[in-house]
Amino acid sequence: MTAVQEKPKAVAPSGPPPRRRGKRATALAGTDKLVLALMLGIPAVVHLLFVWVPTLGSIALSFSRWNGIGGLEDIEWIGVANYVEIFSEYPRFWPAVQHNLIWLLFLLVVPTTAGLLLAVLLDRELRFSRIYQSALYMPMVLSLALVGFIWQLIYTPDGGLLNSLLGLSADPVDWIGDSDINLYAVLVAAAWRHTGYIMLLYLAGLKSVDPALKEAAALDGASSAQTFFRVTFPVMKPVNIVVAVVTVIEALRAFDIVYVINKGRNGLELLSVLVTDNIIGEASRIGRGSAVAVILLTISLGVIIPYLYQVFSKENRT
């Protein structure tokens, strides 16, 4: 679909003869058109070939049975059987959905509230503000894989910081091995990294709020809390949308940290793990993995499309 749209643009520039003195100064010369077409065309082709073609590939493969190793002629088309199996029989699917949902809710509540609170506290003339911000941003530069490693030193039953602090050394809690609690232990680590990012987004948002609005509210006798919840927060709607999109995508992408900890088993199953297991794990059922990928795609498009609409409809108006 999109690939077809690209074509005419790349062909068109060869049409007009080069070096024709344009009647208007804005008319592009032939070589310029060609250069422009290449400048747009090459990146577009790379992006389409490696991002959108595989996306369509996932959709196609989700209707097939294939081990992924044989040639393309080995693909057996089986309709929606993969989806039926996933929803009715696949034992790891529903736990994974549940874990992704918990992941999303946790990220939407904990780091968002903490990040917003910290942003509000720091959005003023304050000594050491830079130092505070640096400390709070720091986890952001670490990869989630590394976050998994570092937090294992805290959670490990023998000599981990958490058990020692809680005085549980004698009867240690296995924060990562116990499938009832390990998801939350991992979520705390993920939230640790996510909070700084949310804080950064809200700090930028707060700075962009017109101070006159707050002053007007104060003159009308509104308290700080009222000003914040009735004026500042609603005005930050664009930031709130970005935070929501970032958080949903982050929750759907979650993979590295659980994979590093236990390859996404024993209470840490996630949709992303179910997909990846078919390529690098024990399962090698490309069709079923692709169907899970399509489910991920559907959910993510649910936030991507409204986001694009919000961003680009504004663009058309200006």
Add this chain to the structure above:
Amino acid sequence: MTATLERPSVAVRKKRSVTPARVALHVFLVLTCLMTLTPLLWAVYASLRTYEDTSVNGYFSIAKSLTFENFAKAWEIGDLPHFYWNTFLITVPALILTLVLSSMVAFGVSRFSFKFNIALLMLFTAGNLLPQQVIVTPLWRLYRLIELPAWMSESESLIDSPLGVILIHIAFQMGFCTFVLSNYMKTIPYELTEAARVDGASVFRQYWQLTLPLCRPVLAALATLEFTWIYNDFLWALVLIQDGDKMPVTSALQNLKGTFFTDNNLIAAGSLLVALPTLVVFFVLQRQFVGGLTLGSTKG
């Protein structure tokens, strides 16, 4: 909490006195920062202690002696220089090409209007937001289909080759960079390129000599961000590179865990060594890092 703390700020700006609320605010912030830093500090502490010390006294104890031995050991046993080099071979070309290609798209999209202007930009933006797992399976298969001459890739295909990882980084990261750069380029006055055009500057000159130099601050911010993101990538290399020896350092962590066995002091030291490049970038280029993320959210 917020309500009580917020009010004094207005008063303080006027007379700058030390109010209890201000003190409370600082205490709260200091504690929060300390809590945030605890995991890293704990790792630093563990990495500086000897195995003998911690195996006898446990980790939650006062260190008998501090040593850098673990770092030297992790560096050697983990063969870290080799994996840093793998990362370097992927990160640098991916970073440069991402910035070059996305600035070209951003230039085209923001300076000229044609039919697919917005559609193209939307496609790039949407592509960047997809979860990687949506595309990873067909990509992995596609890579095995694409054959390459031996001088381009030892494996003679895109799979198991740094080139393949570079390509997907470029394709994927271009979305974010294009979005940010096009927003920035829209703020550059049209008259500027218009004047250059009237003077006979070619499209490429308008891009290379006029627009790009004006975008230097954004390019610096994006370079900082993209460096950390590409450096931190775990999934692409894990899936697309099968030979553990060719993996970049972040993905190699998985194997290092086996190499270091259960020696947590070594794991701590190894983790910190892997984190070091991004931490250095963060401390040196923090303004660019933060600026880049802010640019991506609030539209220029």
